[in-house]
Amino acid sequence: MSKIDTSNHIIITNNDTESDLAAVAQNLFNEQKYEQALKIYSDMLLYSTDSDLYVKMGTCFEKMGKQETALEYWEKAIEVDPMNSNAFINLGNYYYKKNKLEKAISYWLASLIPMPEEPTSNLNLAVAYTIKNFHTEAFIYYERYLRFAQDKTNEKYLSIKKKIDRNKKLGNDYLKLGVQYQAYGDNLSALKCYTRAAGYCPIFSKIHLNLGSLYYADKNYEESIKHWTNALYLDPHYPKIINNLAISYDILQKYDYAYCYYTRYQKYVSQNAEEYEKVVTRCHKIKPVLNANPYLVTNHLDKAKNAFAECRYFEALNEFKNYVILEPAEQLNYMDLIVKIEQYLNPDKAVIESCMRQGVKLEENEKKYEEASQYFARVLVLAHGGTHEYNEAKRRLGICIQHSL
Numbered sequence: 001m002s003k004i005d006t007s008n009h010i011i012i013t014n015n016d017t018e019s020d021l022a023a024v025a026q027n028l029f030n031e032q033k034y035e036q037a038l039k040i041y042s043d044m045l046l047y048s049t050d051s052d053l054y055v056k057m058g059t060c061f062e063k064m065g066k067q068e069t070a071l072e073y074w075e076k077a078i079e080v081d082p083m084n085s086n087a088f089i090n091l092g093n094y095y096y097k098k099n100k101l102e103k104a105i106s107y108w109l110a111s112l113i114p115m116p117e118e119p120t121s122n123l124n125l126a127v128a129y130t131i132k133n134f135h136t137e138a139f140i141y142y143e144r145y146l147r148f149a150q151d152k153t154n155e156k157y158l159s160i161k162k163k164i165d166r167n168k169k170l171g172n173d174y175l176k177l178g179v180q181y182q183a184y185g186d187n188l189s190a191l192k193c194y195t196r197a198a199g200y201c202p203i204f205s206k207i208h209l210n211l212g213s214l215y216y217a218d219k220n221y222e223e224s225i226k227h228w229t230n231a232l233y234l235d236p237h238y239p240k241i242i243n244n245l246a247i248s249y250d251i252l253q254k255y256d257y258a259y260c261y262y263t264r265y266q267k268y269v270s271q272n273a274e275e276y277e278k279v280v281t282r283c284h285k286i287k288p289v290l291n292a293n294p295y296l297v298t299n300h301l302d303k304a305k306n307a308f309a310e311c312r313y314f315e316a317l318n319e320f321k322n323y324v325i326l327e328p329a330e331q332l333n334y335m336d337l338i339v340k341i342e343q344y345l346n347p348d349k350a351v352i353e354s355c356m357r358q359g360v361k362l363e364e365n366e367k368k369y370e371e372a373s374q375y376f377a378r379v380l381v382l383a384h385g386g387t388h389e390y391n392e393a394k395r396r397l398g399i400c401i402q403h404s405l
Contacts, residue, residue, distance in 0.1 A: 021047075025056070034060045051081035058090060067094065085115040092124060101128055105311045109344040116347040117148040117381055132311070136202040136233065139164070143203070148381070171201025178210060187214055205234035205241075212244065221248045233314040239268035246279075255286045256296040260322040262286075290326060297326040308341070317341040348382045352389050355379045359396060369400040376400065 021044050028037035038060040041053055058073030071094055077087035088111035096104035105128050108121045115121075126141035142164055149157050178193030194211045197204065208231035215223035225248050232241045246261035262283050269275040290296055304319035320338050324331040343350060359375030362368040379393035 029056075029060065032063070034063045038064075049080055051077040051084045051087065054080060055084065055086050055090065058087075062090075070094070083114040085111045085118055085121075089118070089121055089124075092121070096124070096128070101131060102309065102311045104128060109313075109347075112347040113343050113350070116351055119145055119149045122148060134312070136230070139167075139201070139203050167200045171197045171204055171207065174200065175204060175207050175210075182210065182214070187217065190214060202230070203234060205231045205238070208234070209241065216244070216248065221252050224248050229318075232318075239265060242268070250282070255289045256300065256326060257322070259283055259286045259290060260325045263325050297323065300326060313341050313344050317345065352379050352382050355382075356389065356393065359393070363396060363400055367403075369403040373397055373400040373404065
């Protein structure tokens with residue numbers, strides 16, 4: 001398991017005395033003179049309470065074999081700065097060594113909220129989810145590691161890339177073959193192909209969407225729900241999947257889930273008066289059943305908490321959202337947690353939005369083109385090519401470069 005290397009992390013400050021101390025402490029750390037480095041870092045607390053100092057001190061204690069003390073300093077670093085990515089990484093590594101996998105995962109995910117492109121956390125998460133046999137999550141984080149790795153020539157990177165590329169190719173090949181069989185009406189062969197495709201590459205939502213459709217046609221609604229739920233994980237804003245789930249749960253008379261998915265589907269058909277009225281009417285008919293069986297509501301909260309504890313974050317997010325749909329008065333109590341899980345699952349979004357805001361402000365209002373360029377360049381790293389955010393950041397970066405010449 002990779003560990004974060006803080007050996008080159010020098011604290012930057014305008015105070016010359018602190019800078020001198022930092023350089024001396026860094027040299028001592030590099031020479032493995034951890035006690036002497038620790039003493040200087042302690043003295044530096046007189047000048048600053050920068051959370052990076054606590055990270056450094058914790059790392060010194062770790063090198064000295066004092067793991068519990070190191071833990072205290074990394075936790076202190078987070079108290080000072082809740083967005084200190086390095087502290088979260090080190091805490092994740094600590095709990096991984098203690099075989100507390102779920103806690104390690106939660107800290108590594110937290111480290112990605114301020115720094116989504118950090119390759120160490122993405123790789124560590126891929127490994128951890130592999131151990132837990134969460135294949136979709138593992139595949140996602142291996143892909144993220146490949147995107148953000150700085151050294152794309154080392155043996156580890158090349159080995160992972162070879163396996164991921166192979167699996168994606170095989171997944172895509174079996175998906176295409178399954179589509180052909182399905183078009184010919186050979187659903188059994190299509191089912192086998194889609195199943196193999198999902199085994200090789202579980203992150204293609206179309207595979208799960210097609211599997212769900214085959215099981216639905218066979219009236220195996222439980223299996224169709226399982227695969228459409230997987231598809232929703234990968235493509236959470238696709239109305240067709242949401243409606244499919246609502247209908248399937250309705251057929252099975254699982255009215256709590258049907259109500260939740262119908263409610264979500266409403267916002268996608270708000271401009272279609274006929275479809276909207278149909279969905280709203282169905283929700284009104286279901287609601288008395290839920291009112292008469294309050295355990296159906298609390299059951300979602302229990303499932304959400306269990307999923308969260310086991311790091312099944314998509315399921316946790318889904319169930320917390322279901323719970324507040326069924327119990328609107330509880331929305332305020334769980335909204336912060338829902339936002340936190342959403343950041344776990346998609347840490348890039350908030351950082352991209354923040355970088356675009358700051359970049360535009362520097363470019364348009366302050367005419368600080370070089371500074372603005374850094375924010376737009378970061379968006380190009382985080383955003384996928386072809387998206388609106390990527391194209392807009394690329395356009396604005398070009399403008400900034402022209403002004404900087």
